[in-house]
Amino acid sequence: MLHAVSFALLDSLNVLLIGVIVALGVMLPRTAPYRRIATLLVFGDWLGVFLLSVVTMVVFDGLGDLVQRALESPVFGILLIATGVLSLVLTLRGGGKGDNALIGRLLGPLQTPSLKTIGVGFILGVVQSATSVPFFAGLGFLSAGDYPAVVRYVGLVVYASLALSLPAISAIFVGMVRAYPHSPFGRAFEWMRTRQELMVKLAGYIVAVVLTVMGVVSLL
Template sequence: MIHAASFALIDSVNVLLIGVVVALGLIIPPHGPYRKTVALLIGGDWFGVFLLALLSLLVFNNLGGLVISFTESVAFGIVIILAGILIAVLTALGGSNDALIQRILVPLKNPGILTVLTGTILGLAQSITSAPFFLGLIELSATPLAPTWKYSWVILYATLALSLPMLSAVLVGIVRRYPNSVAGHFFDWMRQRPQAMTLFAGYGVGILLIVMGVVELLT
């Protein structure tokens, strides 16, 4: 379970969703519906992550012994390392998310059902392209727990996978209320360096996966 939770936490480094949350904090007026908009967005995103996690776990559980054998083999560690290398390479080759964030913001101007739907689509799209997301679910499937407990853990898994965006939403809310605080100055410092923050997050995830893969091979 610890390994599965670790992958979920790594998956929470969701640069796109965090970027959208930060953008909402900047464009919504001081007394505007920031909390409602962000709550609906992250709630929809959580549902998308939860839904895909539930379906994925169902598939992995049906594979039974194949998944357990895979997690106990050298191949699992190698796959984790390769995923880390791929993420690092894509980070080096990737560009800015600014244009995509601006498109995502369009249906978020008025909080409502479209906000939830946008979050759900975003959660599905981000998770289905995330190696840590599926690696953690493979670990969860191979855990010697009753199926009922495994499916129950999906609720926590989806929550952990969104822990950093949730924390970011809270911090942005604090900064909006206290813009001259230490947190406000730190937020402003990061806001002025979006490319550096994206590279830091991408390389950080890649390095963590490589380290986890090496540990997997050595244990």
């Protein structure tokens, strides 16, 4: 269970969703319903992560002992290390311009709270999780654990919530900044906003280091 929680928290470093939330906080007028928009966006993302986790759990359960053998195989540790190294290389080479362009395109449907807001969040959640090694690794440990089916599937609610914990905290933080722009939160936000590329790289480095360490530990 600890492994599943660890990978879910690692998956919460969703740079794209956090970037969209920050952009909303900066771009929306002061009178805009930021709280409702951010709430619907995060909910849509959570829904995408949750539904994908249910589908993934059904597939993993159908594979039976194959998932357990895969997690115990040296290949799993090597895959984590390779993913960590790839993340490090991409972070070193990337400048965040591609993400900024994508965030700009996503802001259009997010000007007012609507079903489109949930839809954008849903797509972000599915895409982020479907391309995330920590997401599938955590579900693999949850599936391979000796837990009743009810515990595993109800636990997916918690799993998806943990995977959205950091974006949710970011949304609350940005909301506080909008309400109190001259507070310490506002000054911290301004410091991070002017160092956006540094923040993106820092998240990439954290993911790279943690995945590599986890991979090394699994090989020992």
